[in-house]
Amino acid sequence: MAEINPVQETAKKKPLPLVADETPPTPLRCWTGAAISGAIATALYFLTVSIHSTFAAKPLPAGNSLAVSIGSAVRTLVLGMSCLALVTFGIAAVGLVALGIQLLFQPKQSDA
Template identity: 60%
Template sequence: MTNAAPAPQTDPPKTPVTLGRCLVGAAIAGGLAIAAYFLTASIAQTFAAKPPTGGSALALNIAIAVRTLVVGVTALATGVFGFVSLGLVALGIQTALFGNKEPKPDSN
């Protein structure tokens, strides 16, 4: 067995957190949240206007489950993008008020 020392890992350069970057990210996430909301509403209205048809109870249950999953996934995307947008706005406010403070490395 050889005891080769692992190669040191270098961290990629970190981009600074600025108010502008936070607000641009929040605007993008907010736009995606709004788009996902309209998509969710459109899908839900389409599904409500066309009830599932099927010959058997099994086919009807599968159709209902798929519809529920589709609406649920789009609603989840809406919520995730909305919370990301709010979090980026909050981070931007924090950065504007307190600045960008890097944590001090341990000096053990």
């Protein structure tokens, strides 16, 4: 009976080539991405303000201390996740705008 060595079996298989995007970034692509990210950040801003005003208008139930603790934790987590998403998309938009400006002033590199 022939033994199958897993090391030899994997050595026989050729690794798949990694497919990478060969097109370099352009200012237009950066600014398009920044516009999309900025639009999402703007929508998240209005969502965050709406969540905050909704939570501020409805007080926590004062009957049970455990319910108050859980309610406070849930409100903090919901508002925190909304703010985290807002800041993430906002920073991405600012970074893409800055990258687009940098690409405008960067000298063209020849393909060597």
